[in-house]
Amino acid sequence: TQLLEQSPQFLSIQEGENLTVYCNSSSVFSSLQWYRQEPGEGPVLLVTVVTGGEVKKLKRLTFQFGDARKDSSLHITAAQPGDTGLYLCAGVDPNAGGTSYGKLTFGQGTILTVHP
Amino acid sequence: GAGVSQSPSNKVTEKGKDVELRCDPISGHTALYWYRQSLGQGLEFLIYFQGNSAPDKSGLPSDRFSAERTGGSVSTLTIQRTQQEDSAVYLCASSLGVVSTDTQYFGPGTRLTVL
Numbered sequence: 438t439q440l441l442e443q444s445p446q447f448l449s450i451q452e453g454e455n456l457t458v459y460c461n462s463s464s465v466f467s468s469l470q471w472y473r474q475e476p477g478e479g480p481v482l483l484v485t486v487v488t489g490g491e492v493k494k495l496k497r498l499t500f501q502f503g504d505a506r507k508d509s510s511l512h513i514t515a516a517q518p519g520d521t522g523l524y525l526c527a528g529v530d531p532n533a534g535g536t537s538y539g540k541l542t543f544g545q546g547t548i549l550t551v552h553p
Numbered sequence: 554g555a556g557v558s559q560s561p562s563n564k565v566t567e568k569g570k571d572v573e574l575r576c577d578p579i580s581g582h583t584a585l586y587w588y589r590q591s592l593g594q595g596l597e598f599l600i601y602f603q604g605n606s607a608p609d610k611s612g613l614p615s616d617r618f619s620a621e622r623t624g625g626s627v628s629t630l631t632i633q634r635t636q637q638e639d640s641a642v643y644l645c646a647s648s649l650g651v652v653s654t655d656t657q658y659f660g661p662g663t664r665l666t667v668l
Contacts, residue, residue, distance in 0.1 A: 443595075479557070479644050479659025480596070525595055539584055539648060539655060540609055543595035 440464055441526055443544035450516055451552050458511045458547045460526035467529060469509045470541070471500055474523040516551045523548050555579075557660035559645050565666045566635055574630045574663045578647030585628050586646040586657060587620060596644060602628060635667045 442461045450456055460469065468487045472480035484493050486502035486509060493500045497520075499512040513520055527541040558577045566572050578585050584603055588596040598612040602622040613619070617635075622628040632639055642664050646657040 441595075478661050479646070481659070482656050485656075523593065527596075539586070539650075539657070540598055540601055541586075541588075541596070541657065542598070543588075545595040546593065548593055 440542045441528060441544035443524075443526055443547050445547060446545065447548050447550075449550045449552070452517055453515050454551075456513050456516055456549070458524055458526075458549075459508065460510065460544050461508045462528075463507065465506050467506070469502060469506075469526055469528045471509070471511055472525040472527060474525060474546075480523075480525055513549075516549075518551045518553050521549055521551050557645055557647050557658050559643075559660040559663050561663060562661065563664045563666075565668065567668050568637060569634055571631065571633045572635055572665065574632075574643050574665070576628045576630070576645030576647075576660060578626065578628070578645070579658055580626075582647035582649055582658075583625065584648045584650060584655070584657075585622060586648075587628070587630050588644045588646065590642045590644055590662070592641075599630070599643075632665075635665075637667045640665055640667045 440462055444459050448456055468485055470485045471483045473483055474480040484500045486500055489504045489506045491502045497514045501510045509526055524547045526544045557579055560575045564572055586601045587599040589599055590596045600607055600610045600613055600620050604625050605622050617633045620630045642662040644659055644662045646659045648655040648657045
């Protein structure tokens with residue numbers, strides 16, 4: 438069972454376009470994280486959202502946590518080739534027991550390609 | 554002061570051989586995690602350590618997989634009798650503690666190819 442469903446799986450756009458990536462679940466998460474990963478490297482944390490309805494901005498990236506804390510979105514404004522990479526959402530498994538704090542469940546990722 | 558390091562960066566092995574993958578976490582980080590990533594996909598949790606103990610081994614795919622951590626620092630993931638389906642990138646991460654919002658810092662991974 439996939440706890441976190443990401444969409445779309447692939448996204449190919451031109452420089453300057455806007456895009457949104459979605460991360461959905463039927464489970465409530467105490468927090469959700471977004472990572473960006475480039476080839477040959479490990480994921481790098483972009484943001485953690487904790488409060489339902491929370492919106493966080495990181496330059497041209499806007500992250501939103503759903504009111505019910507079951508979904509999140511990442512919106513990129515005026516995408517640039519440097520935004521190309523694999524974007525991953527992740528959260529602590531809500532069904533994890535007391536010994537599993539910090540164990541992350543990942544979505545399958547969105548591969549973003551921004552063409553010059 | 555360096556980040557998480559992993560070695561080797563690439564490993565090619567023959568089916569049936571044993572392999573050892575190493576992770577050096579950030580100094581002072583008590584929590585250490587192993588994940589597996591298939592090509593262009595999300596990460597799959599394998600095991601995590603708090604200090605030298607492993608409270609959660611639930612993600613290890615089979616008894617061919619084992620891991621240990623010594624001195625609260627370096628960790629080794631061992632895969633015995635490797636199979637082709639073990640081919641993946643194995644990522645290690647460390648965090649200061651195990652609170653759910655503690656940032657996990659990832660290493661660059663070891664790309665394992667089983668022929």
